[in-house]
Amino acid sequence: MYFLKRLLWLIPLLLVVSFVCFALLRLTPGSPFDRERHPASPEIERQIAAKYHLDEPFWKQYGRFLGDLLHGDFGPSLKYRNHTVNDLIRQGLPVSMSLGLLAFCLALGIGLPLGCYTAMRQGRWGDYVGSLYAILMVCVPVFVLAPLLVMFLAVQWHWFPVALWGSARHAVLPVVALGLFYSGRVAHLMREGMLNIMRAEFIKTARAKGLSETAVFLRHGLRLALLPVVSYAGPMLADLLTGSFVVETIFQIPGLGAAFINGFLNRDYSLVIGLVMLYAVLLVLLNLAVDFAYTLLDPRVKYE
């Protein structure tokens, strides 16, 4: 029932998001058709605005947008004029999703064991080295990490392609860049979660019973220590699935991250709103998944 209610809340939420986004875009100075070169006659500019209904009052435009939305149609892209926004999402989403899911798996694959390991080795060399890695990954931005990977692994040593998309080899560097970046945060959260849980009473009881330290960690600590990581993983996955502007630009990946930023810079209203709505839906669904995961991991959590 709780989850159904949360799903129903999605409707008013999307309405508010779409309205705010629509209004902000219209209030932003500059229009999709402002450019260095003007058409030869003002009449041409008027006709272009009329074709895309940009000459209509705000409410009429918004109403038209909602009407189209009911049919699952985000309308034509104002920048890529032979494509609809649905086309662009259909082309870009699988790419961003593949990149995002692989990076997500890599981030968890490195971050979770590393977080556990550093917590188990607290105050020892293993902890210092692991924590240094986590701090480095959190501090070094992707726009530094990615070009470094390109410079060494692609340009100098020719192990991987420098950019583009099309084969599994093309995916390696962008996935590593994104995965490493997020793995630092995951490792940090995992370590903190682990250390907090290990101070709990029931852990002391488990130790008192004579269980080995590894068994205490893995059997009793891990499940609850995962909670902060799970909270972070929802929005992180939403971010990754909808594409990273920096990585997609550096590696020339035809995903949604670059489309979103360029869409705004080009004032491609329909594309920006379409992507914002997609992001909102993903974020809500993934937060819902996080809540669900809480009920699995922590028996004390129950939703009415």
Add this chain to the structure above:
Amino acid sequence: MSSANRDTAIRRWLRFRFKPAWAARRRRARKVAMLSVAWLGLLLTLSGCFQAESPADVVIVNGNEPESLDPQIVTGVSEMRITKALFDGLIRLDPTNAAPVPGLAERWEVSTDGKLYTFYLRSNAVWSTGEPITSADVEWSWFRALDPMTASDYAGQLFGIKNAENWYNGRVTNRAEVGFRALDAHTFQVELNVPLAFFPELCAFPTLAVIPRQTIETYGDRWLHAKPLPTSGAFTLDAWRVNDKVRLRRNPRYWDVANTASEVVDVLPISSPNTALNLYATGAADIVWDKDLVPAELMDVLVERPDFHSFTYLGTYFYRFNVNEPPLNDSRVRRAFALATDKARLISKLTRGIGRPAAHFVPDGVAHYSSPPGLDYDPAAARAALAAAGFPEGKGFPRLSYTFFSASGGANLHGKIAVELQQMWREVLGVDIELRQIERKVFYASQSKLDYQISTSSWIGDYNDANTFLDLFLSASGNNRTGWKNARYDALVAAANAETDQTKRADRFRQAETILIAEEAPIVPLYFYLGYNYYDDQKIGGIWPNILDEHPIQFIYKRPPQRQSTTVAQSASAGTGNPTPRE
């Protein structure tokens, strides 16, 4: 309960309560199997996103992602390069010198007054799907460009044709009154308002290309997604994936297929100069051909390389004054700023050889034209002009702003130029100019509304004629954006446009340009662009430098490792009316 049943129940309970080790192992194995299946599923799903494609013959790094591939919609140089490969016009441009040569029309005649053109279409011109291309297709295509519903930015390219503008604005509704018509299947006639010397070049412009009527009527704005897509040019559209690639495949039915040098060409939309250079350096791309794709910080190194090609280009970088803003409404003040601008210093200090100082507005090398002298750097004259306007040594001069936009890559130059100009004007004129950096779209909107005082600008010519630059500052031009209006200038440009004698025409344009850059100075030219390509001419053939940066894709090919020169000669000289490579 019987004792046997009780024993069975106890055994079951014991089995449930104390599971043997093998059961736990089986459970773990089941979990591992399920996880493996889930991983496999995920990997399979992801692998579906990677499309294996055969490599192209030539890979070209183009500029930004094309806004469209519809020839009547495109506005940018990078997308026009692709549309020209897909859709031919009556005339096309020679790849060696960008001069107009026969395209779909095998020849044309011009009346003695220069106002009536008759084109004769090739009998072997067919769509890539096999149907013949007729004059009716040309007529329909041109009417589509003039249809307000097409929303073509470049519809104005046809306004030199009799009644074309009236048709666009709805003042003429009878098609027969518009000055172009199909006389028969292979004859097409055009009547102009005035004799436009550059009309053949306009016929090679994408807006006037020939496009497939039936497909457009069926699919509307999504016609480029039709399968098969009928094209009139040297290539068909194999794939178009946004921000990924445009794949072109040789059109076997093209009238000049013998000269289409490559079977498959990939055009990559890349906006980052560093990515472009990396792709080229690692051999993933064969050609990089956009001046904005040259990393400015590596220019010093790149210009020394044999695979770096630069050439004169039809573009000028300049700044505008808003002449409605006092004291910029005084031409003496504007002249003072122009005379205080040291263009040579700007080039040597900032652009490191990527441009040539501009003393006038129309770039050198434009056909049948040479510009008059403009205002050279002269600090003494600059100070005198400002003093004459009432601001000796800049005293009492209001604080004005110089507006420019922020941009990525090599375009960060705008900011550096702004800082340098600010310093020059302070040193020479004693005036203090504030710098105002705004986002690109906001910049264009501000410039259109004349919400600026001095602003950065640039212009790339559409065709090789002085008109493509001097038309900008006509009083009624939407591209004027200075508030400057001059009846004498308007009359001179109009007279030049109507003139058929090239000498007289050039003279009138020169008088007009003198008013623009020396007398009234609503703009100050800073430097002329250079065009840049990088490709290894030991490996790539079919590219010739020319002022329009025009390099038709159909002539470009990759040289085989052996027997280089013989293959070149065979591929490019087989057809008629085509250039012979000059390598």
